[in-house]
Amino acid sequence: MxxxxxxxxxxxxxxxxxxxxxxxxxxxxxxxxxxxxxxxxxxxxxxxxxxxxxxxxxxxxxxxxxLSEFTNKYEEIAKSVQNLSKKKHGAIIVIERTVPVDTFIQKGVPIGALLTPSLLEAIFYPGNPLHDGAVLVKENTIISAANVLPLTSQVITGKKLGTRHRASLGLSDLTDALVLVVSEETGKISFALNGTLYPISNNHEIH
CATH class of the missing domain: 1.10.287.770 (YojJ-like)
Structure with a gap:
């Protein structure tokens, strides 16, 4: 990488x-x-x-x-989540790192295609049969879509988390995967890593 x-x-x-x-x-x-x-x-x-x-x-x-340690497509991923955020298209993207996630997820539909912003955004377009599940990325490839992640058993106080956020935390509780989430309700972006959820600045917030 x-x-x-x-x-x-x-x-x-x-x-x-x-x-x-x-x-x-x-x-x-x-x-x-x-x-x-x-x-x-x-x-x-x-x-x-x-x-x-x-x-x-x-x-x-x-x-x-x-991201840069595990995929050369980190700029494409960042561009995609920013576009999804602007449109308020909910999304959950798993970037596998050193621990394989296959045994921790319910596998979805195989994709096996080079990651591009247009493909990633098309998967999460509302109405697409694949948009509700998680996309799995390994290195520069979209491995599969519509994967189901385990929900976290953490008790989160002071925050109301939707299913996508609880799923992102659930997988990050069990593996070292980095899981990106775009909220369908607010468009806000966050990522889960090692059982913790972090907010991310949108482009317009950092100028």
Whole structure:
């Protein structure tokens, strides 16, 4: 697999900028605590939103680094999920890494085709018989579609997760696969890795 230079990623630059901005805001507000007439609640809410944004940018950055080790098609995958997100077409994409996932999933329809954005997006087009299940990607190939993943047994507090998100967590609980999810309701993108779900920035959020 080809390697990418994560040190000069635009996402990494944006992440550093956001972290510095949060640091500066915190420094300013530490000084303001002594001013009893200055209510910091609104400013702290703004900092909280910046922290959420920072998490999404960091997830996007590390996702690219994780994918580049196991597929040369990471740019195509990123393009596809962004397009699916804009259209609010729900999707779940499994990128197999070092642990084979075959014994942990209910196998779907064999595809065996080179991964392209148009093919990936066509599979998840609403009305397509394959769109409800998960696509399995190994290296640069779409192995199969309409796969059924195990649901997580985790008790998730404070979050309402749909079936796609619970399935992504379920497989990542059992293997080291990276599972991308696009929400049909909101269009938001996230990925599951090692039993944890991470939000990802959409392109328009990182400029």
């Amino acid at each position: 080809k390697e990418i230079d994560c040190d000069y990623s635009p996402l990494k630059i944006k992440l550093k900028e956001t972290m510095r901005s949060i640091r500066d805001d915190l420094t300013t507000n530490i000084e303001a605590v002594n001013d009893e007439e200055n209510c910091l609640l609104c400013k702290l809410e703004e900092i909280r939103k910046e922290c959420v944004k920072m998490e999404a940018i960091a997830s996007s950055f590390y996702l690219t680094c994780y």
